[in-house]
Amino acid sequence: xxYIHKIASITHQDSFNQTDVNDSxxxxxxxxxxISPDYKKYILPASLxxxxxxxxxxxxAAKECQEAITIPFEAISVGTALGCLTDTEKFLNVINTxxxxxxxxxxxxxxxxxxxxxxxxxxxxxxxxxxxxxQNNLSLEMALIDSMLCCDEGKDFVLLGVxxxxxxxxxxxxxxxxxxxxxxxxxxxFFALSKKKSKSEIGFKACRSIxxxxxxxxxxxxxLRELKIEINEIDRIYTNQNSLDYPKEMVVNYEAYSGLYFxxxxxxxxxxxxxxxxxxxxxxxxxxxxxxxSLGLILLKNDKA
Amino acid sequence: MDIFITGYGVxxxxxxxxxxxxxxLIQEKTAIKQGLKSFTSKFKVGEIxxxxxxxxxxxxxxxDGSRTALLGMVAAKEAFKNHSHFEALRTGxxxxxxxxxxxxxxxxxxxxxxxxxxxxxxxxxxPSGTTSEQIALExxxxxxxxxxxxxCSSAANAIMMGARLIQSGQLDRVVVGGTDCLTQFxxxxxxxxxxxxxxxxxxxDNSRKGLNLGEGxxxxxxxxxxxxxxxxxxxxxxxxxxxxxxxxxxxxxxxPDGDGAILSMKQxxxxxxxxxxxxxxxxxHGTATPNNDLSESKAFINVFNGKVPPFSSTxxxxxxxxxxxxxxxxxxxxxxxxxxxxxxxxxxxTPIEExxxxxxxxxxxxxxxxxxxxxxxxxxGNNSTLIFSKI
Amino acid sequence: xxxxxEQLKSQIIEQLNLEDLTPADIKNDSPLFGDExxxxxxxxxxxxxxxxxxxxxxxxxxxxxxxxxxxxxxxMADFIESKK
Numbered sequence: 001x002x003y004i005h006k007i008a009s010i011t012h013q014d015s016f017n018q019t020d021v022n023d024s025x026x027x028x029x030x031x032x033x034x035i036s037p038d039y040k041k042y043i044l045p046a047s048l049x050x051x052x053x054x055x056x057x058x059x060x061a062a063k064e065c066q067e068a069i070t071i072p073f074e075a076i077s078v079g080t081a082l083g084c085l086t087d088t089e090k091f092l093n094v095i096n097t098x099x100x101x102x103x104x105x106x107x108x109x110x111x112x113x114x115x116x117x118x119x120x121x122x123x124x125x126x127x128x129x130x131x132x133x134x135q136n137n138l139s140l141e142m143a144l145i146d147s148m149l150c151c152d153e154g155k156d157f158v159l160l161g162v163x164x165x166x167x168x169x170x171x172x173x174x175x176x177x178x179x180x181x182x183x184x185x186x187x188x189x190f191f192a193l194s195k196k197k198s199k200s201e202i203g204f205k206a207c208r209s210i211x212x213x214x215x216x217x218x219x220x221x222x223x224l225r226e227l228k229i230e231i232n233e234i235d236r237i238y239t240n241q242n243s244l245d246y247p248k249e250m251v252v253n254y255e256a257y258s259g260l261y262f263x264x265x266x267x268x269x270x271x272x273x274x275x276x277x278x279x280x281x282x283x284x285x286x287x288x289x290x291x292x293x294s295l296g297l298i299l300l301k302n303d304k305a
Numbered sequence: 306m307d308i309f310i311t312g313y314g315v316x317x318x319x320x321x322x323x324x325x326x327x328x329x330l331i332q333e334k335t336a337i338k339q340g341l342k343s344f345t346s347k348f349k350v351g352e353i354x355x356x357x358x359x360x361x362x363x364x365x366x367x368x369d370g371s372r373t374a375l376l377g378m379v380a381a382k383e384a385f386k387n388h389s390h391f392e393a394l395r396t397g398x399x400x401x402x403x404x405x406x407x408x409x410x411x412x413x414x415x416x417x418x419x420x421x422x423x424x425x426x427x428x429x430x431x432p433s434g435t436t437s438e439q440i441a442l443e444x445x446x447x448x449x450x451x452x453x454x455x456x457c458s459s460a461a462n463a464i465m466m467g468a469r470l471i472q473s474g475q476l477d478r479v480v481v482g483g484t485d486c487l488t489q490f491x492x493x494x495x496x497x498x499x500x501x502x503x504x505x506x507x508x509x510d511n512s513r514k515g516l517n518l519g520e521g522x523x524x525x526x527x528x529x530x531x532x533x534x535x536x537x538x539x540x541x542x543x544x545x546x547x548x549x550x551x552x553x554x555x556x557x558x559x560x561p562d563g564d565g566a567i568l569s570m571k572q573x574x575x576x577x578x579x580x581x582x583x584x585x586x587x588x589x590h591g592t593a594t595p596n597n598d599l600s601e602s603k604a605f606i607n608v609f610n611g612k613v614p615p616f617s618s619t620x621x622x623x624x625x626x627x628x629x630x631x632x633x634x635x636x637x638x639x640x641x642x643x644x645x646x647x648x649x650x651x652x653x654x655t656p657i658e659e660x661x662x663x664x665x666x667x668x669x670x671x672x673x674x675x676x677x678x679x680x681x682x683x684x685x686g687n688n689s690t691l692i693f694s695k696i
Numbered sequence: 697x698x699x700x701x702e703q704l705k706s707q708i709i710e711q712l713n714l715e716d717l718t719p720a721d722i723k724n725d726s727p728l729f730g731d732e733x734x735x736x737x738x739x740x741x742x743x744x745x746x747x748x749x750x751x752x753x754x755x756x757x758x759x760x761x762x763x764x765x766x767x768x769x770x771x772m773a774d775f776i777e778s779k780k
Contacts, residue, residue, distance in 0.1 A: 045716050081434065105498050109498070109739060118683075118686055121686060122553050127551045130455075131455065133453060149473055211448070557738070557739065
């Protein structure tokens with residue numbers, strides 16, 4: 001077990017520093033906006049002025065996790081599907097509009113995927129292991145697998161996080177690259193993880209990434225069988241799929257609350273975590289299915305239940 | 306647990322396979338020259354003189370993708386050639402890239418800005434993760450696929466990640482490395498940082514001005530002992546140490562004393578259970594920027610207690626291939642071990658005033674090479690070190 | 697000259713996204729870089745080079761040599777005047 005000592009999410013829901021994120025959920029609409037904390041509480045003005053939304057929210061969520069555990073993280077593992085899109089697009093505009101050879105560098109500097117994890121190490125003054133995974137909708141799973149490895153290798157506390165941001169341009173990619181009726185949003189979720197028991201005694205039990213899934217229900221069965229768990233032991237499934245063949249009352253569609261970004265399954269984990277505490281239930285499964293038939297499975301367990 | 310290397314592949318400006326790269330290294334022949342594309346023509350770059358279509362034909366590539374993906378397929382296929390698929394082996398692919406399919410996106414984006422009818426389908430190729438999926442598809446790898454994106458240390462970190470997954474028993478065999486093609490985005494990006502040398506880059510030289518960019522890909526096949534028993538492959542070398550540490554100093558600049566670099570090298574040595582004096586050759590990050598080379602030199606002096614082993618930056622041959630550099634330079638490290646040779650650092654005349662360190666200036670044959678240390682440092686203070694050892 | 701300095705301050709605020717500052721917060725002679733000044737860094741130095749190019753048509757090739765020029769609003773204004 002890899003226990004969750006803190007979760008911090010900034011999303012289009014009022015999710016930051018809530019005792020139970022399920023309390024104030026509303027179904028996402030086209031006009032929903034990212035609900036941001038006062039970033040000045042987390043980032044000095046000298047740094048803040050340069051930062052795009054994805055960097056601001058990731059640093060704030062990471063700092064909340066650091067504050068909760070007080071001792072420094074021994075590894076930082078970040079997942080992002082599309083990275084720093086605001087700065088990427090900004091620099092594309094710079095290179096296509098500015099004539100001459102002198103170009104503003106800031107957007108370029110902040111356009112690489114690892115700007116997020118690098119900035120977190122800088123803000124936390126953390127010299128430890130620092131990794132950035134980007135595997136489309138399986139980016140959380142990849143960063144989580146790495147975090148689990150870090151714990152197994154003896155690292156005490158690991159900072160695991162994901163972040164993705166929406167830019168208007170993404171809406172142009174509907175319905176060709178992105179699903180037609182999706183609401184493209186931004187979001188970040190960070191976790192403080194350790195093999196040490198947390199107060200809630202809830203943690204990640206297992207994670208599986210499948211590049212080409214054949215049949216979601218069959219893959220879920222295989223995953224659970226390896227863990228010697230029956231499907232009827234699962235108390236709830238959090239998924240972005242509407243067509244799963246399970247009783248309706250046990251399935252929650254997290255994307256209806258997060259909107260679409262490719263690491264939103266981390267918000268599904270957050271919803272599941274808070275629900276397991278409140279209902280004192282044992283298992284929640286997060287089923288993250290991508291348009292390219294990829295499948296991510298994450299099992300959360302509550303030791304107290 | 307030993308991590309065995311049983312395959313390698315590389316494409317860079319100095320050659321389109323391992324043999325050609327080796328030959329250029331021995332002949333001390335750089336391939337950095339005035340660029341051929343509209344966006345490279347003003348600069349000296351390490352460009353691969355094959356178009357995407359030519360790559361597809363020459364290397365019989367069945368999968369479509371960005372230039373980054375195609376270059377990755379070429380090197381990964383060479384690394385994986387003569388390898389077969391085994392039911393009993395869990396085989397994965399982990400690739401590092403910083404630009405992904407930007408070479409396609411930037412053209413589409415520019416065309417749309419210019420009023421042309423956009424073809425949004427092209428953006429399918431954009432995500433870095435897709436690049437790796439395309440490489441995996443070309444190799445027929447359907448298990449674990451992951452992408453690391455830590456700028457210039459991406460490939461080194463992908464190699465490290467693969468080794469750790471073997472060590473933990475989650476994988477038996479894994480194709481690891483990195484790929485990046487030249488894009489207008491990165492060329493103009495590094496131009497905006499004002500760290501280009503308009504002439505040939507001069508790593509570790511007192512008068513160094515900056516880097517030349519390059520493109521390419523480099524991949525290795527890593528196997529566990531159990532995997533070796535099934536594949537029966539010949540072992541080229543071992544991956545004996547790895548480490549990743551953060552400089553946590555500045556968004557772009559390295560700390561003046563190379564704190565992150567020191568941590569990274571020391572931890573890798575510790576993990577390989579080696580003393581600093583046992584390292585026979587260091588393939589440096591050595592980008593030839595004033596900042597990196599001074600900081601890395603100081604870190605060498607610290608880690609090796611003043612007795613710095615022979616070192617060089619082969620970026621003077623290939624240019625800085627960003628996310629691919631750790632993969633390409635890992636292949637060079639293995640070639641050094643296999644052939645008992647140390648590769649030179651071209652264009653060096655005067656040592657850096659503050660350190661006085663002199664890199665290898667000519668090819669050194671008949672050198673005893675048992676352990677090679679290879680550095681890759683990325684933007685954002687992401688420092689990684691790999692150590693390769695003779696079997 | 698003082699008009700140029702006021703204009704420079706506005707341009708600095710704009711170019712570097714110093715949202716919380718007004719031109720009055722920047723003293724003519726106080727250092728722009730380092731902790732005792734505005735706390736600017738090497739990325740800002742590159743942005744200053746962009747500023748000089750785009751607003752004044754002055755090109756600086758070597759960022760290392762520009763450090764003295766960017767010491768304060770005074771030194772930047774002197775430099776711009778000298779190029780006129």
